[in-house]
Amino acid sequence: MFTWHTAGESHGKGVLTLICGLPAGLEIEVDFINRELSRRQRGFGSGERMELERDQIEILSGIRWGKTIGSPIAILVKNRDYSNWERIMNPEGSPPPDYAPITVPRPGHADLAGMVKYRLQDIRPVIERASARETVGRCVAGALAKILLKELEVKVGGFVESIGPISLEETSLSLEERLFSAENSPLRIPSDRKKEQEIISMVERVREGGDTLGGTFVVGAQGVVPGLGTYVEAEKRLDARLASALMSIPAIKGVEIGEAFRSATLPGSKAHDRIFFDPGKKPLPFFRKTFFAGGLEGGVTVGGLLWVRCAMKPIPSLRRGLPTVDILTKEPVTARYERSDVCAVPRAVVVGEAMLALVLAQAYLEKLGGDSISEVKERFAGYLNYLEKFGEKMDGENKID
Numbered sequence: 001m002f003t004w005h006t007a008g009e010s011h012g013k014g015v016l017t018l019i020c021g022l023p024a025g026l027e028i029e030v031d032f033i034n035r036e037l038s039r040r041q042r043g044f045g046s047g048e049r050m051e052l053e054r055d056q057i058e059i060l061s062g063i064r065w066g067k068t069i070g071s072p073i074a075i076l077v078k079n080r081d082y083s084n085w086e087r088i089m090n091p092e093g094s095p096p097p098d099y100a101p102i103t104v105p106r107p108g109h110a111d112l113a114g115m116v117k118y119r120l121q122d123i124r125p126v127i128e129r130a131s132a133r134e135t136v137g138r139c140v141a142g143a144l145a146k147i148l149l150k151e152l153e154v155k156v157g158g159f160v161e162s163i164g165p166i167s168l169e170e171t172s173l174s175l176e177e178r179l180f181s182a183e184n185s186p187l188r189i190p191s192d193r194k195k196e197q198e199i200i201s202m203v204e205r206v207r208e209g210g211d212t213l214g215g216t217f218v219v220g221a222q223g224v225v226p227g228l229g230t231y232v233e234a235e236k237r238l239d240a241r242l243a244s245a246l247m248s249i250p251a252i253k254g255v256e257i258g259e260a261f262r263s264a265t266l267p268g269s270k271a272h273d274r275i276f277f278d279p280g281k282k283p284l285p286f287f288r289k290t291f292f293a294g295g296l297e298g299g300v301t302v303g304g305l306l307w308v309r310c311a312m313k314p315i316p317s318l319r320r321g322l323p324t325v326d327i328l329t330k331e332p333v334t335a336r337y338e339r340s341d342v343c344a345v346p347r348a349v350v351v352g353e354a355m356l357a358l359v360l361a362q363a364y365l366e367k368l369g370g371d372s373i374s375e376v377k378e379r380f381a382g383y384l385n386y387l388e389k390f391g392e393k394m395d396g397e398n399k400i401d
């Protein structure tokens with residue numbers, strides 16, 4: 001089974017990612033993984049922390065001479081700033097004599113919830129793990145998932161749709177084009193340069209005012225085969241798994257499968273993706289021209305595109321601080337500020353891509369199985385062959401004699 005975990009604190013020694021169940025023989029390009037990490041760091045609205053980070057991976061296990069060997073893969077991203085934090089974050093020893101615990105929780109962050117839950121008298125441990133620094137580990141795992149998906153002819157992309165009150169206007173670009181044309185935009189928006197300038201000015205104004213912004217973004221995959229996921233058990237529905245994975249990203253508070261909310265306003269005749277037939281169409285001769293349902297029906301991929309939209313709340317650390325209460329003194333105070341993003345929506349797109357890639361890679365491996373990449377690809381070729389011939393002879397599992 002393909003699984004992944006992360007460990008590490010924001011200002012600790014580093015973030016470790018453990019990935020199990022990737023087939024052997026998969027070529028791993030270190031530069032590709034590092035590039036994914038640098039994509040996560042870029043984006044207009046990022047805080048100064050990004051300048052410090054410049055993340056690079058160190059492979060500890062599971063890869064030999066550039067290829068996976070089937071055993072668990074452990075990858076470390078060291079924290080370059082650790083020497084400045086060693087006194088505060090040392091796994092050994094005891095607190096420095098001059099250490100003052102943090103007792104002022106930020107509204108909107110995990111501070112108070114974490115203190116209550118773990119019986120902490122200091123918010124520092126909550127900040128350290130709830131912080132989005134952890135998402136560097138997700139991007140490491142996501143990069144490996146993307147490498148596997150590339151072997152299966154799947155490409156993953158994403159773009160920003162709105163920041164604060166400004167949305168992208170109607171565009172002539174198809175969804176597929178938008179998914180893969182935002183890379184050079186500092187805001188990760190696909191086309192509209194005029195809007196880009198407008199959004200940049202707005203983010204600057206908000207930054208000057210010590211405030212923050214959220215927004216919405218889309219992530220998706222192209223070249224997905226039909227038949228991944230299932231409706232037979234609740235937790236195995238791919239729509240549910242995608243929603244859970246994307247919702248697990250800090251500050252993502254809404255996940256929409258395709259045009260779910262718009263389709264709720266339409267009659268069925270306008271909402272559903274029609275089915276077409278073309279004997280030459282690959283991989284399946286029965287196909288869709290639209291993907292209003294996000295490319296999923298019954299929790300199973302229909303083939304072609306798979307896409308979801310996410311809503312990110314505004315960053316909870318505001319330079320101007322929000323009204324809160326000091327847990328120690330019980331007095332009303334203004335929340336403290338620690339280096340922070342003003343708007344992280346462009347960066348969250350990259351984390352969203354990673355989560356989608358992880359869910360999809362897992363679904364492919366469930367469908368195909370295989371311990372080595374050559375075995376996975378043999379099975380993939382067999383599945384494509386089945387899809388191509390689907391409907392020719394009705395002799396599947398429930399054949400009626």
Ligand SMILES: Cc1cc2nc3c(=O)[nH]c(=O)nc-3n(C[C@H](O)[C@H](O)[C@H](O)COP(=O)(O)O)c2cc1C
Binds near residue numbers: 047252316339341
């Ligand atoms: C890419 C990314 C960057 C983020 N940067 C910050 C940040 O700089 N400051 C901050 O307070 N929150 C930031 N957040 C959001 C917090 O991590 C998040 O709000 C917090 O963990 C509480 O979780 P919740 O919002 O899901 O309830 C970021 C989230 C993401 C996905």
